[in-house]
Amino acid sequence: MYIRRWFKKRWIVVIIGLAIADILVSVWLGQQSYRWFPPQASAESMLIDDLFSIMTTIGSLIFFGVTGTLLYSMIFQRAPKYDTSDGPPIEGNLKLEVIWTVVPALVIVGIAFASYQTYDRMAVLGTIGPKAMGMQSANAAPVEAPVAAPAAANDPIEVHARQWAWEFYYPQQQVSSTELHLPIDQRALLRLSSEDVLHGFYVPAFRIKQDIIPGREIDFEFTPIREGRYRVRDSDYSGTYFAANQSFVVVESADDYQDWLTMAAAQSPTSAPNRAYEEFKRSRENPIGLGWDTVEPAAPPVVNYDNSDEEAYE
Amino acid sequence: MSNTLMEPPVQESLQPQPGAPDNWKRFFTFSTDHKVIGIQYIVTAFVFFLFAGLLAMIMRGELLTPESDLVDRTVYNGLFTMHGTLMLFLWTFPMLSGLANYLVPLQIGARDMAFPRLNAVAFWLVPVFGIILTVSFFVPGGPSQSGWWAYPPVSLQNPTGNLINGQFLWLVAVALSGVSSIMGAVNIVTTIIRMRAPGMGWFKMPVFCWTVLSAQLIQLFGLPALTAGAVMLLFDLTVGTSFFNPELGGDPVLYQHFFWFYSHPAVYVIILPIFGVFSEVFPVYARKPLFGYPVVAVSSLIITALGAVVWVHHMFASGTPGWMRMLFMFSTMTISVPTGIKVFAWVATVWGGKIRLNTPMLFALGGLIMWVFAGITGITLGSVPFDIHVNNTYYVVGHFHYVVYGAVVMGFYAAIYHWFPKMTGRMYYEGLGQLHFVLTFIGANLNFFPMHPVGLMGMPRRVASYDPEFAFWNVLASMGAFLLGVSTLPFLLNVLSSWARGPKAGDNPWRAIGLEWMVSSPPPHENFDEIPVVVSAPYGYGGDEPLVASEPEKELVGEYS
Numbered sequence: 042m043y044i045r046r047w048f049k050k051r052w053i054v055v056i057i058g059l060a061i062a063d064i065l066v067s068v069w070l071g072q073q074s075y076r077w078f079p080p081q082a083s084a085e086s087m088l089i090d091d092l093f094s095i096m097t098t099i100g101s102l103i104f105f106g107v108t109g110t111l112l113y114s115m116i117f118q119r120a121p122k123y124d125t126s127d128g129p130p131i132e133g134n135l136k137l138e139v140i141w142t143v144v145p146a147l148v149i150v151g152i153a154f155a156s157y158q159t160y161d162r163m164a165v166l167g168t169i170g171p172k173a174m175g176m177q178s179a180n181a182a183p184v185e186a187p188v189a190a191p192a193a194a195n196d197p198i199e200v201h202a203r204q205w206a207w208e209f210y211y212p213q214q215q216v217s218s219t220e221l222h223l224p225i226d227q228r229a230l231l232r233l234s235s236e237d238v239l240h241g242f243y244v245p246a247f248r249i250k251q252d253i254i255p256g257r258e259i260d261f262e263f264t265p266i267r268e269g270r271y272r273v274r275d276s277d278y279s280g281t282y283f284a285a286n287q288s289f290v291v292v293e294s295a296d297d298y299q300d301w302l303t304m305a306a307a308q309s310p311t312s313a314p315n316r317a318y319e320e321f322k323r324s325r326e327n328p329i330g331l332g333w334d335t336v337e338p339a340a341p342p343v344v345n346y347d348n349s350d351e352e353a354y355e
Numbered sequence: 356m357s358n359t360l361m362e363p364p365v366q367e368s369l370q371p372q373p374g375a376p377d378n379w380k381r382f383f384t385f386s387t388d389h390k391v392i393g394i395q396y397i398v399t400a401f402v403f404f405l406f407a408g409l410l411a412m413i414m415r416g417e418l419l420t421p422e423s424d425l426v427d428r429t430v431y432n433g434l435f436t437m438h439g440t441l442m443l444f445l446w447t448f449p450m451l452s453g454l455a456n457y458l459v460p461l462q463i464g465a466r467d468m469a470f471p472r473l474n475a476v477a478f479w480l481v482p483v484f485g486i487i488l489t490v491s492f493f494v495p496g497g498p499s500q501s502g503w504w505a506y507p508p509v510s511l512q513n514p515t516g517n518l519i520n521g522q523f524l525w526l527v528a529v530a531l532s533g534v535s536s537i538m539g540a541v542n543i544v545t546t547i548i549r550m551r552a553p554g555m556g557w558f559k560m561p562v563f564c565w566t567v568l569s570a571q572l573i574q575l576f577g578l579p580a581l582t583a584g585a586v587m588l589l590f591d592l593t594v595g596t597s598f599f600n601p602e603l604g605g606d607p608v609l610y611q612h613f614f615w616f617y618s619h620p621a622v623y624v625i626i627l628p629i630f631g632v633f634s635e636v637f638p639v640y641a642r643k644p645l646f647g648y649p650v651v652a653v654s655s656l657i658i659t660a661l662g663a664v665v666w667v668h669h670m671f672a673s674g675t676p677g678w679m680r681m682l683f684m685f686s687t688m689t690i691s692v693p694t695g696i697k698v699f700a701w702v703a704t705v706w707g708g709k710i711r712l713n714t715p716m717l718f719a720l721g722g723l724i725m726w727v728f729a730g731i732t733g734i735t736l737g738s739v740p741f742d743i744h745v746n747n748t749y750y751v752v753g754h755f756h757y758v759v760y761g762a763v764v765m766g767f768y769a770a771i772y773h774w775f776p777k778m779t780g781r782m783y784y785e786g787l788g789q790l791h792f793v794l795t796f797i798g799a800n801l802n803f804f805p806m807h808p809v810g811l812m813g814m815p816r817r818v819a820s821y822d823p824e825f826a827f828w829n830v831l832a833s834m835g836a837f838l839l840g841v842s843t844l845p846f847l848l849n850v851l852s853s854w855a856r857g858p859k860a861g862d863n864p865w866r867a868i869g870l871e872w873m874v875s876s877p878p879p880h881e882n883f884d885e886i887p888v889v890v891s892a893p894y895g896y897g898g899d900e901p902l903v904a905s906e907p908e909k910e911l912v913g914e915y916s
Binding site for chain 1 (some may be wrong): 385432502503506604606607641642644649672681689695698712718723728731734739740743747752813815817819866898
C-alpha cells in the first residue's frame, strides 16, 4: 500500500519535473531566438523578433512535449522479445480529446491575434511622414497608385527593379543610385515598380519584404532605426541572374543623409558595375557554352552614385 | 476461407491475371489488376524519386560554396525547377496513387477498383509525361527554368524563341499529369464510396481509406484550377494571349491564385495518405487500438475542407491587400487544429503500448517527429508579420522539406516496409531496414534543419550563389543531402534482394488486423474468393472481437468454391 502510493507520487514528481524542464528549455530557446536573426535595423524588426520569440517558446513547448513522450514510449514501453501479447485496448478518452482540441485551438487563436496586432502596429509605427495615399495600413499594402498623386513633401523614393539590377531614384533631388540611402528614425517611403518580371524587395535586417509586380506601383514603408550598411536582396525568383541581383541599403544620420544627397546630385551619371551584366558578358566570351539560353541582362544602370563594395555590410 | 486451408501450394500459383504473364513481365503490360498497377505506380515513382534526388544532389554540390561555380546559373535554375516538378508530379502523386491503388481495394474488401481500365490509362499517362519532362532537358534552351510554380512573366520569357521549348513541354506535362490525377481521383473516390464490403460502414473503414478519400476529393475540386491555369499560361506562351502577361494588360497575380488554389491543397493530397499510413502502422507495432479512431478519421475530411480556403498564405508578400493577408492567416492557423488532433491521437496510441521497433515503426515514429517540427514551423509561417521576413527564404524550403521528406518520404518508407511482405510474399532484411532508417533520419535532419537558421538570417531560396555568411549552414545541408543519397542504397539492396530471394513472409507476419492481412501474400487475382462481411471497427488490438463474420453458410460456400 505504502509502496504503491510512493510509486504514484514519484510518477507525478517525474511528470512535473519533466514539464518544468520542458518549460525552462522552451523559454530559454525563446530568448535565444533573437540571436538567430540579422541585426535589428528597423522598428518593424523588433516587433517581428518579439513575435517569433513567443512562437519559438510555444513551439518548443509542444515539440519537446510531444517528442519527449514518444521517446519515453520508445525507450521504456518496448515489448519484451518473446512477448506476443497486446497492449491495453484503450480506444479513446473523450475528456482528453476535447482538451487537445480546445487548448490548441485557443493557442492558435492567440498566436493569430498577436500576429494581427503586430501586423497592425508595423503599419502604425514611426508616425513621421504622411500615410501614403490615405491607406489604412500603408505598410505592405499594395494598391495601384492614383493617377495624379499630389507631390507631397515626402515623395516616395522610387525603387526600380529589373533583370538584374536595382536602381533607386530620389525624385525631389533627381538623384539616382544603385545603393539605397535612408535617414535613421524617419519613416522611409518607397514606391516599388518592376520593368519586366516579378522581383521582391527584401532587406533581412529590416525583416521586411514586398513582391514587386510588373504593371503596378506599390507603396511600401518602414522605419530604419540603426545606422549601418545592409543587404537588399531580390526575394522573388526573377530568372537566370536572380541570385546576383543584390544591392545595399545605408542607414545614416539625417545630416549624413543630406550630405550624401548633395554629393550624389553633384555627380554626373555614370554606368555602374553590374554583376549580372558582367557575368553574362564573360559567358559570351567563353567559346564553350556551358549553360542554356538566357534572357539578356539589361545594360548596367546609369546613375549618379554607385558603391559596389561587396564586403562591407552587416 | 480457402486460402488459409492450403498453405504452401498457394505461394506458387500467385497473382496472374488470366492470360497475363505470371512473372515480372506483367508489370510492363496494360494490366487492369489494381495490385499490378499499384506496384507499377510505386516503382515508376521511385525511379523518378532517385532521378530528382540526383538533381538535388547536384544543386547541393553547387551550394557547397557561395560562388556559382559548379554549374552555369541557367543549369542550376533548370535543376531546381525539374527537381521540384519531378518530385511532386512524378514522385509523391504517383507514389501515393500506387499505395492507394494497392491497398484501398484490399482494405475495403473489394476485388478491384471501380474502373480498372481507367485505372490503367491513368497510370500509363505517368511514364508519358515523365518522358516529356525528361526529354525537355535535351531541347534547345534546356528545360523550364521558371521554378515548379512557373510564375509569369518569367515563365513567359522564352529566350530561344522556339515554339517547342522547355517551358512548353513543362506545361504539357503538368496538364497531362492533371488529367491522369483526375482519372485516378474519380476511380478511387468511386471505389471507396461504392465498393466497400458488406458491413463496412464509414466508421468500420480503416483510416488509410479515409485519408485517401479526403485527399482524392481535393484532387477533384482543386486540379481543374491548376489545369486551367496551365492551359491559359500555355496560350500566353504559344499564341500570345494575355491572361497573365502584364505587358499586354494581363495580371500575373491572377496566375498565382490559380496555381495555389490547387497547389496548396496538393500538399494535403500528399500528406493525408501519409497520415493514413501512420494511423495504420502505430496500432500494429504498439499493439493498441488507434486512439480516438472516429475523430482521427473525420479530421481528415475537415483538413480537406479547410485546405480549400488557405491558398493565399503562399502570397503574403505578393500583390495581396492587408485584409486578405489577415483573413488567410486566420484560416491557415485553424488547419493546425485537426492536424494536432491526429498527432496527439498517435502519441496516445503509442503511449502505454507493447512497442516493437521494427523498421516500419521506426520510420513512422521518425516521420511523426519530423512532422511535428514541420507543423510548428508551419504555424510560424502562417503568421503574416513573420512570414513577411522569411517568405521566399530557405526557412520555407526547410519547412516544406520536413513535410515532404521528413513526413512523406519517411511515411512512404514505413508503408513500403510494412506492406512489403503483403506485396511480394517475402520478408525484407530487418538489419538493412534499420540501417536505412538511421541513415535517412540523420541525413534528412542534417540536410533540412540548417535551412531554418540560414533562412532566418535572410538567405533567399532558389539562389545559385549566396553571400559568404551563409556558407556554414549550407555545407552542413549539403553533407546531409549526400548522406540521403547514400541512404537509398541499403533500401534498394534490401528490397531488390528480398523481393528476389527473401524468406517467405506468410500471410500476416505482423499479426495485424485488417482485411488485407486475411488474404494470401501476395494476394490472389481479385483478392477475395468470398467477399468478407465486416462486423467490427478496425484496430481491435487487445480485444477479441473478430473483424469479419464467420457465418456457417459462408464457410460452406468457401469450402466448395
